Amino acid sequence: SAVISQKPSRDICQRGTSLTIQCQVDSQVTMMFWYRQQPGQSLTLIATANQGSEATYESGFVIDKFPISRPNLTFSTLTVSNMSPEDSSIYLCSVEGPRGVPSYNEQFFGPGTRLTVL
Amino acid sequence: AQSVTQLDSQVPVFEEAPVELRCNYSSSVSVYLFWYVQYPNQGLQLLLKYLSGSTLVKGINGFEAEFNKSQTSFHLRKPSVHISDTAEYFCAVTPGQAGTALIFGKGTTLSVSS
Numbered sequence: 001s002a003v004i005s006q007k008p009s010r011d012i013c014q015r016g017t018s019l020t021i022q023c024q025v026d027s028q029v030t031m032m033f034w035y036r037q038q039p040g041q042s043l044t045l046i047a048t049a050n051q052g053s054e055a056t057y058e059s060g061f062v063i064d065k066f067p068i069s070r071p072n073l074t075f076s077t078l079t080v081s082n083m084s085p086e087d088s089s090i091y092l093c094s095v096e097g098p099r100g101v102p103s104y105n106e107q108f109f110g111p112g113t114r115l116t117v118l
Numbered sequence: 119a120q121s122v123t124q125l126d127s128q129v130p131v132f133e134e135a136p137v138e139l140r141c142n143y144s145s146s147v148s149v150y151l152f153w154y155v156q157y158p159n160q161g162l163q164l165l166l167k168y169l170s171g172s173t174l175v176k177g178i179n180g181f182e183a184e185f186n187k188s189q190t191s192f193h194l195r196k197p198s199v200h201i202s203d204t205a206e207y208f209c210a211v212t213p214g215q216a217g218t219a220l221i222f223g224k225g226t227t228l229s230v231s232s
Contacts, residue, residue: 042208
């Protein structure tokens with residue numbers, strides 16, 4: 001399995017500011033995924049981050065609003081830029097289980113970052 | 119494009135009753151199927167997964183699910199629920215290949231009362 005930590009666990013921010021969320025994994029992984037869970041809603045994929053290349057964004061999400069860094073195989077950041085109240089959500093990072101073990105093809109999730117924008 | 123439909127947004131049941139949470143998916147290719155549970159104010163936890171092989175999959179906490187390819191369904195069942203099973207349940211699908219993200223259903227809120 002993979003153990004994932006996220007920082008911060010929660011934050012309250014003012015509109016117009018930016019917040020960077022960190023995701024740390026205890027093993028090397030190729031792909032990392034960032035999801036958003038709006039209040040009372042399901043999870044929506046924001047982007048896929050592959051180490052050494054630009055992140056791939058889903059429809060409705062753009063790099064200027066959600067820039068992602070992936071400097072190595074165990075770490076990624078997601079920035080929520082120029083925030084508005086509509087950005088209030090839980091942001092989760094996720095990785096696939098390592099190859100060659102039973103948990104391969106299973107995705108593991110971090111605890112999430114609960115963001116409130118005032 | 120793949121999609122997941124969870125047919126019930128809320129399922130209220132009494133303790134010790136059986137429960138079924140329904141999930142249908144749309145895909146023309148092989149898929150992997152998952153059920154995740156999210157307890158209040160907690161992260162996602164995997165209940166069970168179907169990758170291949172036996173269509174009846176057993177997971178944690180007494181849950182099981184059956185993959186039905188002809189009906190493109192992956193319904194979750196438990197023969198006797200507990201108050202502690204109260205949570206949000208998400209069905210998810212991904213194509214049968216590495217490095218692809220999950221597509222989630224909208225979720226089903228299971229409320230167990232005494």
